[in-house]
């Protein structure tokens with residue numbers, strides 16, 4: 001049945017989806033690697049409906065060696081970063097480049113901030129054991145994923161850079177890349193945070209574009225890395241503006257190429273234009289998650305956590321409308337990068353974990369992060385400070401009482417049980433913000 005289906009490439013996406021669901025369910029237990037391969041090919045075939053004829057052709061025949069007239073050369077992809085999410089996204093990408101050799105170069109370089117693990121370099125461990133034993137233990141990585149300790153070598157001749165590091169390290173890395181990246185390179189930022197500096201509050205994608213002179217979009221969603229790495233189904237949002245110097249289909253990155261790069265049967269991608277909306281939501285939900293962790297750690301239960309999320313969503317939308325008017329309100333509730341990410345992070349993310357531990361033990365944020373996360377980062381701790389700095393500069397602290405309360409708890413030891421009062425005292429103006 002599956003083979004018959006594969007022979008008929010003109011079927012609609014809808015019927016493919018029904019068949020895919022049926023076969024995936026029915027054969028899940030009994031499937032061997034062969035069947036899994038076929039299912040992956042079917043998923044690749046699904047993308048045919050969303051790509052141009054030429055690119056579709058390449059993906060349909062992803063295991064053939066036929067070259068394509070319009071695709072000058074396959075896109076080379078580099079992932080900059082190898083933490084919990086960095087390694088997970090590199091796995092997703094390497095699976096897709098192996099499936100689509102006409103569209104993408106098979107080898108994916110992943111830049112690793114190298115470190116010693118029991119006397120061995122982490123890069124060497126990844127390249128021989130195909131596992132990131134420190135940041136993504138227990139997950140087998142594709143063999144075409146190459147851990148590279150040399151940042152400049154990792155981006156040599158690359159076409160697409162996927163940034164995926166804790167955001168506090170971005171500026172240092174971007175400064176090292178300056179002068180080594182062609183203006184035709186395209187980028188996607190998977191980071192969640194802001195750049196706050198002399199230019200005010202900036203999206204990280206804007207920072208990359210301004211510093212490196214390359215077009216940069218974003219990927220953000222309800223994506224706890226361990227779940228994606230285990231191939232449990234989730235959704236995500238990719239946002240990208242086609243630049244003015246777009247070189248044409250088959251020669252440059254567009255929405256179809258990005259979908260082919262990130263979409264997997266277990267990782268469903270929606271591609272939109274609203275880079276600002278998904279980036280703001282991704283950055284600020286980490287601050288809200290800290291608030292959630294505090295009330296959970298205090299033992300106040302689900303009602304309190306829901307209240308924090310409600311207020312938090314309002315402040316996220318208000319922040320977007322006030323400082324990034326190009327962002328769209330519907331992104332916050334329609335896309336995975338919006339309220340879905342807020343919910344998943346507040347349920348099981350690292351920020352909530354650290355904040356809960358702060359409430360339960362009375363230890364500092366820094367200490368809890370160090371003890372619980374084994375080198376990973378709770379990005380809300382830095383983001384709440386950056387947001388405070390920015391709001392203080394523009395005299396808007398009073399408009400964002402939850403963000404400010406989280407900052408005061410983390411950095412000035414304000415008691416957590418004061419949170420409800422700190423939020424209640426001020427009029428949020430949510431009705432205005434949502435209109």
Ligand SMILES: NC(=O)C1=CN([C@@H]2O[C@H](COP(=O)(O)OP(=O)(O)OC[C@H]3O[C@@H](n4cnc5c(N)ncnc54)[C@H](O)[C@@H]3O)[C@@H](O)[C@H]2O)C=CC1
Nearest residue numbers: 082083084085086113164165166169191192224225376377
């Ligand atoms: N982990 C997750 O579930 C998700 C994370 N994100 C976002 O993705 C971004 C990256 O997060 P993760 O990959 O989880 O990182 P992580 O939190 O696992 O951080 C560890 C990484 O930071 C690197 N690092 C440590 N010191 C460094 C330095 N001085 N310079 C450069 N790198 C250094 C480590 O080598 C390691 O690769 C963050 O902005 C995060 O908010 C987004 C979605 C899901």
Ligand SMILES: O=C(CO)COP(=O)(O)O
Nearest residue numbers: 221222223224349350351
């Ligand atoms: O961004 C995330 C989920 O989408 C991960 O959140 P944490 O960094 O809090 O684990």
